[in-house]
Amino acid sequence: MKKEIICTICPIGCTIIVEGDVNNIFSISGNQCSRGLDFSKNEFLHPARILTTSVKVENSSTPLLPVRSNKPIPKELIMDCMKLIKDVKVTVPIKSKDIIISNICDSGADIIATACID
Incomplete structure (x- = not known):
């Protein structure tokens, strides 16, 4: 599965491409910082929102x-x-x-x- 995620951690708003399955991530590209990397991992595997x-x-x-x-x-x-x-x-x-x-x-x-x- 391939998912495009817009990072909301900082004002840059990187478009991050994450490829993986339900339990594993195979590749991440497009992040400009480590915070975007962490954000995209969590968003791909365990998406959550403030309600x-x-x-x-x-x-x-x-x-x-x-x-x-x-x-x-x-x-x-x-x-x-x-x-x-x-x-x-x-x-x-x-x-x-x-x-x-x-x-x-x-x-x-x-x-x-x-x-x-x-």
């Missing part, structure tokens, strides 16, 4: 609370996480960094508030 979304707020003039994961979540769990999050409702007061969902989908990541609502 950013919002949850409903009850009894408040602010209808939605912005939330995010406190660390990257494996890409294959993102849709399962979103299914759980869509049914969550919080009540005020909420402080930034309050944990809304702990260890979502057994990912080791918490969903935390990114704003305050009184």
Whole structure:
């Protein structure tokens, strides 16, 4: 399998070509630094993302609370996480960094508030 990855570690934005299979990398080309090499290895073998979304707020003039994961979540769990999050409702007061969902989908990541609502 051959995959083209745009590195997001620095402003250069190298286009990195990674060739491999599900468990192994055979070759990497296009990176201009070692950070790009590490990024492309992780992105190829274990892609993960910070999940950013919002949850409903009850009894408040602010209808939605912005939330995010406190660390990257494996890409294959993102849709399962979103299914759980869509049914969550919080009540005020909420402080930034309050944990809304702990260890979502057994990912080791918490969903935390990114704003305050009184």
